[in-house]
Amino acid sequence: MYLSINGKLVTENEAVISPFDHGYMYGLGAFETLRVYDGHPFLWNDHMERLREALQALNITYDLDNQKAWMETKRLLRRNQWRNAYIRFNISAGIGGIGLQTEAYQQPTVIIYGKPLPKDGPYNEKKLVLLQTTRNTPEGTSRIKSHHYLNSVLGKRELQHPLTEEGLFLTQEGYVSEGTVSNVFWTKNQILYTPSLSTGILNGITRQFVMMAAKQSGLIVEEGEFTVQDIASADEIFLTNSIQEIVPVSNFLDKAYPGATGMHVQALLFFYHSNRCERWSMRDE
Template identity: 35%
Template sequence: MASQIFLDGEFVDRENAKLSVFDHGLLYGDGIFEGIRAYDGNVFKLAEHIRRLYDSAKSILLDIPYSQVEMAELVCETVRRNHLSSAYIRLVVTRGTGDLGLNPYTCHGARVFIIAEQLAMFSSSLYEEGIKTVTSPTRRNRTDALNPKIKTLNYLNNILIKMEALAAGANEAIVLNSEGYVVEGSGENIFIVRDGVITTPPCYLGALEGITRATIIDLALELGLTVREQSFTRHDVYVADEVFLTGTAAEMVPVVECDDRTIGDGTPGPITKRLHQVFQLCTRRDGMKAYPQEAIS
């Protein structure tokens, strides 16, 4: 059965899910999106994702033609229509079809589409063994040029960074801002652990306010661990006891090498492992059930 895509009020087969070549999302990256996960029928942190989507929309003066409650239900319905229990969901809102040229007021209304499919960001073995990273020569966009709190369709910066990681034979890249501070990965937040203290860069340096990032911080505090939001450099990554990345698509993945330096003893550390365990429990608990309870019992 072909994937069922929600597109502007109806569900269509994948082959029929089409946008105009005059859509501002395609022409200018003028739009926003959310990546969302479902685990065993639970759409993880759905309310938080929907709120962030509408915050992004407000910031760029983009009117979404559904309420937040309606949008959450559409996400769940997309999961149900594709008969999925665990899935990666991509929710996209573009400015819509308009004229050539930057003027957004020629557009005729937002376009909304939702995709739900299975996704594996990294192979299962890498979550057990850890990934290798390199520092990207491409710097993260300046926050005074494009606010990282807005989850826009402008991802060329991230794509170039990912290409550099793959070209170097690494799984992922570590990204610096224009001042040389570590910001994140190509599409993930970063955490380091040193002497039992967990540190992650403050988002004003250029990182997205990740929902998985916030979840990990909360879980660490519940476990009685010390968490700091503080700037750090590549040196701090090299000498860390543990390093891991977090994101909706990547989930939580350990880093065991950066720029040919072994992190810790070269294996995922105990704090990373403990947080990963409680995170997995959290993904099945916190969120919105896509199916009625009797349908999954």
């Protein structure tokens, strides 16, 4: 497998970063993960915009040009002979001294890598498990997709079957927040519910796309601070992230849910699949 490091294609055995990179030393780095379908990056511009906002929050100076970034990614795809793939576009602070730095980072480390994926699926149902670990609050004003993942790792360690289960975090106040690597949705009486950003969740790109799709299909979408009882009383529950797409939930708190047979899950998956090789952005018409 080949990776791109600062524009140079190298094998995974050749890939190195400095031990003084502050992305390694202090977790000062951000990334986006997305899927490429038949050579097309789904919602690329939205992912790059969120990455740009994260870099600003981390005080990392980098001229992130959407088209140039895609050209570099496409070069990596061609070298690996991938048409359908998981891509991680990672930017860390770059080399600094020992000690915390307050001035802006001017020479970040840019790494693009990934792995091949099937064009479709797998569309596996999952069991949703309520975690004892609570969702930590963002270290800044809002949650960014940064290198800080200990909270999610601790949550995932609670799962007995991590391949077929997803953990659900509550906030310290007891409100539903998100999964270890996903946003959570549920429907009841033709209304689509999802936790609001006030709970400290990541504003997932697929989360935003699903909310847009639901509104276009006539569903009412409500964001808010919800309890476990609210989600447990749902008609359907599903999870979203950019790699697993839309994941139906078949069981939560020992209660069965429609899972993949759910009417709203099927409708949203159809909309997703109808757009994944066309949309560079949610603003595309």
